[in-house]
Amino acid sequence: MEATSTRQLLDRFADAIEANGVAAVPSELMIALVEVARSVDASPVAVAVLVDPTEPDVVRERAFCRVAIQVIGRSDRIDSHADSLAISGIPQPA
Numbered sequence: 522m523e524a525t526s527t528r529q530l531l532d533r534f535a536d537a538i539e540a541n542g543v544a545a546v547p548s549e550l551m552i553a554l555v556e557v558a559r560s561v562d563a564s565p566v567a568v569a570v571l572v573d574p575t576e577p578d579v580v581r582e583r584a585f586c587r588v589a590i591q592v593i594g595r596s597d598r599i600d601s602h603a604d605s606l607a608i609s610g611i612p613q614p615a
Contacts, residue, residue, distance in 0.1 A: 527557055527596055531589050543581045544574065558588050561595035 534554055537546045551572060558568050570576050570584040 527592060530554060530557060531592065534585065538582060538585065543578050543585065554588065557592055561592055563588050563591040563595070567591070
């Protein structure tokens with residue numbers, strides 16, 4: 522199991538959006554972000570919009586921004602592994 526910090530997760534998610542759009546974000550990144558968002562009580566509406574493929578991309582991207590801000594602002598709520606969440610199955614950049 523490889524460790525990815527919350528900040529790295531957010532950066533990789535944003536990079537994936539920039540490269541190919543929110544619809545092409547790998548499911549592993551989406552799942553990992555949803556888990557982190559839920560752990561800090563991020564807006565369930567924003568999370569639902571982010572993962573909903575029927576929403577327009579621009580709406581999903583705005584939802585990502587809201588979720589990212591909440592995750593960063595509430596990172597002290599992440600359990601004792603606050604700086605490094607173990608997220609398995611996500612390929613690490615070379």
